[in-house]
Amino acid sequence: MSPLTMGxxxxxxxxxxxxxxxxxxxxxxxxxxxxxxxxxxxxxxxxAVDKAxxxxxxxxxxxxxxxxxxTGSGKSSLxxxxxxxDVATIGARRPxxxxxxxxxxxxxxxxxxxxxxxxxxxxxxxxxxxxVDGGTVGGLDGLVLLDLPDFDSREVxxxxxxxxxxxxxxxxxxxxxxxxxxxxxxxxxFVSLLSQHGAVTLAVLNQxxxxxxAGLKAVTSDLGALLEADGVTKATVLPTSAVTGEGVDTxxxxxxxxxxxxxxxxxxxxxxxxxxxxxLRRGVADTEADVSRLDRAALDTALARSAGVPIVLDAxxxxxxxEAFAHTGWLFARWTKGFAADPLRRxxxxxxxxxPPIPVDIEGADVRAVLGRSSIPTPTAATASAxxxxxxxxxxxxxxxxxxxxxxxxxDAVEAGDGGLADALDQAMLxxxxxxxxxxxxxxxxxxxxALGLIAVAGLAxxxxxxxxxxxxxxxxxxxSVGILPVPSLMLLGGVLLGIxxxxxxxxxxxxxxxxxxxxxxxxxxxxxxxxxDERILIPVDEVLARHxxxxxxLDIAAR
Numbered sequence: 001m002s003p004l005t006m007g008x009x010x011x012x013x014x015x016x017x018x019x020x021x022x023x024x025x026x027x028x029x030x031x032x033x034x035x036x037x038x039x040x041x042x043x044x045x046x047x048a049v050d051k052a053x054x055x056x057x058x059x060x061x062x063x064x065x066x067x068x069x070x071t072g073s074g075k076s077s078l079x080x081x082x083x084x085x086d087v088a089t090i091g092a093r094r095p096x097x098x099x100x101x102x103x104x105x106x107x108x109x110x111x112x113x114x115x116x117x118x119x120x121x122x123x124x125x126x127x128x129x130x131x132v133d134g135g136t137v138g139g140l141d142g143l144v145l146l147d148l149p150d151f152d153s154r155e156v157x158x159x160x161x162x163x164x165x166x167x168x169x170x171x172x173x174x175x176x177x178x179x180x181x182x183x184x185x186x187x188x189x190f191v192s193l194l195s196q197h198g199a200v201t202l203a204v205l206n207q208x209x210x211x212x213x214a215g216l217k218a219v220t221s222d223l224g225a226l227l228e229a230d231g232v233t234k235a236t237v238l239p240t241s242a243v244t245g246e247g248v249d250t251x252x253x254x255x256x257x258x259x260x261x262x263x264x265x266x267x268x269x270x271x272x273x274x275x276x277x278x279x280l281r282r283g284v285a286d287t288e289a290d291v292s293r294l295d296r297a298a299l300d301t302a303l304a305r306s307a308g309v310p311i312v313l314d315a316x317x318x319x320x321x322x323e324a325f326a327h328t329g330w331l332f333a334r335w336t337k338g339f340a341a342d343p344l345r346r347x348x349x350x351x352x353x354x355x356p357p358i359p360v361d362i363e364g365a366d367v368r369a370v371l372g373r374s375s376i377p378t379p380t381a382a383t384a385s386a387x388x389x390x391x392x393x394x395x396x397x398x399x400x401x402x403x404x405x406x407x408x409x410x411x412d413a414v415e416a417g418d419g420g421l422a423d424a425l426d427q428a429m430l431x432x433x434x435x436x437x438x439x440x441x442x443x444x445x446x447x448x449x450x451a452l453g454l455i456a457v458a459g460l461a462x463x464x465x466x467x468x469x470x471x472x473x474x475x476x477x478x479x480x481s482v483g484i485l486p487v488p489s490l491m492l493l494g495g496v497l498l499g500i501x502x503x504x505x506x507x508x509x510x511x512x513x514x515x516x517x518x519x520x521x522x523x524x525x526x527x528x529x530x531x532x533x534d535e536r537i538l539i540p541v542d543e544v545l546a547r548h549x550x551x552x553x554x555l556d557i558a559a560r
Contacts, residue, residue: 013263014270016056022273023052025557029280033551036405037283045276051168052269058112061262062104064144065255066165069175070183071150074206077242078175079103079147082252087123100148100165105259106141117168119146140252143259152183170264173251177207178215181223191230202254203227208239208246277558283405284552289398291542296533302390304529306383307425308376309522315343316434316521317514324510328445330503331453348375349434374429379422391537398541406548413540421536428528436520439513445506449499456495462488
């Protein structure tokens with residue numbers, strides 16, 4: 001059971017290892033997701049982490065207990081009764097505590113701890129124990145009891161000091177009285193906000209000597225109900241009177257139990273970490289999308305059209321047919337190739353996909369000038385709109401289910417690289433090889449065309465010699481023939497007709513080859529465009545989602 005709240009459900013004690021694990025997890029969650037989490041909750045979590053680290057670095061097993069309450073609740077009188085001496089100053093006219101006062105039990109040096117707490121007024125108590133319920137109260141060695149300034153003081157500095165100390169102590173003892181036990185400030189501004197620390201919280205109804213037994217029972221029950229409404233599970237109320245001493249030894253026993261366990265500080269630190277992590281966890285979704293599983297077909301298609309892939313592929317197909325004609329067309333018609341413009345050169349595309357080296361000292365703004373740009377037509381307004389729509393659709397699907405801040409972070413990650421998207425796509429076109437291995441059939445047909453051309457030329461030359469001989473009146477030698485056709489004529493006609501026919505057949509083959517080349521280069525360009533999409537859109541989105549996943553996992557560890 002909790003050492004302060006006897007009769008409650010058993011609370012698992014926090015170990016130093018557990019506190020360290022939660023501290024590390026919350027710190028990592030802040031590292032990965034602070035920008036997307038609620039700023040006020042982030043500040044609270046950072047204070048909890050800092051407190052856990054600082055308190056863990058202070059040697060000793062002291063337990064810090066704070067008596068907190070409103071003006072006139074008898075808090076300082078109860079403090080003096082617990083100490084056994086008039087240590088805390090009690091106001092004469094309007095009871096008020098201006099500065100915190102500390103009472104330290106035991107010989108262990110509590111100076112570093114009190115310096116960290118910022119408490120200057122200190123008193124060392126010699127604890128001899130006292131009788132209670134027929135027994136003896138256990139020793140309080142290791143207890144540091146604080147009398148805090150009144151949290152409802154008219155002095156703002158007093159209220160600020162009380163709130164500061166309450167963030168640092170291990171155990172809260174809420175001291176109230178029959179007149180102010182239902183005070184809204186007590187319940188709304190303190191108890192309810194610290195209700196998660198039930199394991200290290202105790203409510204004391206002081207000045208119970210002013211009530212009749214029936215009235216005490218009614219007020220105690222009413223206060224317990226108010227604490228339950230504040231979120232304190234199974235709240236218990238301890239009646240005390242600094243005047244008659246009623247309940248003081250019982251309270252001292254509760255404090256002795258807390259000191260004996262040496263776990264209150266770890267319980268408080270764990271509670272702070274859990275509360276802070278739980279608050280941050282509400283700003284994180286339970287799942288996030290897997291970017292690799294999202295449909296990206298529409299995005300890649302829109303980017304490909306924006307990059308001019310269809311235009312480039314048309315140029316690749318024309319270039320293939322042009323080159324095929326240069327190698328396989330009729331030998332005596334190939335000269336016409338010079339009249340046809342190079343489609344890839346017109347687009348300023350490098351067939352091999354090479355790029356000039358970038359100087360080491362080049363400025364970012366000059367990269368575009370060094371690498372150059374293609375002459376692919378600028379995307380139309382409709383194409384640009386399609387890219388924007390596809391990008392927004394992808395981002396919306398990727399951030400579906402995320403809190404607003406995380407959704408905005410996903411959008412910002414994509415928009416941050418949007419300015420260079422057009423240049424990146426153009427560079428992808430420039431650096432992608434548009435060539436493939438020269439087909440073997442080009443070489444075979446080229447050899448055949450040259451052979452047919454030479455045969456035709458030889459036949460023409462033969463006929464020319466025969467014509468010259470006939471002009472000179474020199475007896476013509478016998479000319480071999482095949483059927484009725486002389487061999488020279490057969491050579492000329494056969495070479496020309498077969499060359500033209502083979503050229504026409506090669507054009508048909510070239511159309512098939514152009515389609516294949518278009519498909520091969522299309523896959524390369526698609527991969528290049530996909531790489532740009534990965535770099536400019538998918539990877540930034542995935543980085544945000546990865547941070548979201550890590551933040552959730554760390555917060556789950558810290559808040560479990």
